[in-house]
Amino acid sequence: MFKRKICGITTVEDATAMIAAGADALGLNFYRQSKRYLNAGIAADVREAISADAAVVGLFVNADVVDVVATAKRLALDWIQLHGDESPDYLARLRHLGAPPVLKAFRCGPDWRKEMIEFLSRCSARDCSPAAVLVDGFQQDAYGGTGHPADWKSLADWSQWLTIEHLVLAGGLTPGNVAAAIAAVQPSAVDTASGVEIEPGKKDSSLATRFCANATAAMGM
Numbered sequence: 201m202f203k204r205k206i207c208g209i210t211t212v213e214d215a216t217a218m219i220a221a222g223a224d225a226l227g228l229n230f231y232r233q234s235k236r237y238l239n240a241g242i243a244a245d246v247r248e249a250i251s252a253d254a255a256v257v258g259l260f261v262n263a264d265v266v267d268v269v270a271t272a273k274r275l276a277l278d279w280i281q282l283h284g285d286e287s288p289d290y291l292a293r294l295r296h297l298g299a300p301p302v303l304k305a306f307r308c309g310p311d312w313r314k315e316m317i318e319f320l321s322r323c324s325a326r327d328c329s330p331a332a333v334l335v336d337g338f339q340q341d342a343y344g345g346t347g348h349p350a351d352w353k354s355l356a357d358w359s360q361w362l363t364i365e366h367l368v369l370a371g372g373l374t375p376g377n378v379a380a381a382i383a384a385v386q387p388s389a390v391d392t393a394s395g396v397e398i399e400p401g402k403k404d405s406s407l408a409t410r411f412c413a414n415a416t417a418a419m420g421m
């Protein structure tokens with residue numbers, strides 16, 4: 201399992217710089233409406249720039265299942281991150297088509313905990329559970345990458361009630377708050393997009409280096 205994921209890589213330069221900064225997973229965003237959308241024309245170059253010891257995570261929002269699997273195969277993605285309204289049935293179809301492990305995102309909106317537990321129980325019944333969940337902040341009318349924090353308090357005891365082994369904490373994480381977030385939640389991994397950026401889709405090496413160093417220290421690694 202990766203520990204420090206940086207999401208929304210849009211250039212070869214940023215891919216190389218984020219690995220050098222200490223990320224062990226990079227997110228490539230295939231959601232066209234995102235400011236961090238990775239242009240299909242350079243996706244293969246960006247993917248190739250990511251060394252073998254880092255995980256490559258393809259992020260999708262309500263995309264066609266067949267397209268997701270085709271992209272995963274073409275770019276040899278290690279993980280599929282689902283950041284939209286995908287159903288358990290969608291995960292079952294992904295599994296049937298031989299997709300890589302799934303990281304399913306949940307946003308901390310109204311009733312999110314209940315919805316997440318119900319979702320996971322339906323997946324378990326169909327033998328299509330995600331390999332990990334990502335818990336993100338919530339903002340109306342946006343799927344992610346908003347800089348809004350998740351509900352750390354509700355996650356403090358997640359391993360007691362979550363039926364999934366790995367929880368990735370996201371939402372508004374920065375070099376300045378990542379250690380406190382890890383202390384509060386004890387996640388399997390942390391994920392950030394806007395917290396290490398100069399502007400949406402353009403990463404900052406110095407912020408990323410501090411983010412990864414602070415996360416690594418807080419995880420006691």
Ligand SMILES: O=C(O)c1ccccc1NCC(=O)[C@H](O)[C@H](O)COP(=O)(O)O
Nearest residue numbers: 207234343344345347371372392393394
């Ligand atoms: O980054 C985006 O633009 C985005 C758009 C739609 C769905 C998900 C998106 N990003 C997902 C991520 O993995 C982010 O890292 C996560 O939402 C945290 O973002 P931030 O609060 O900016 O750190």
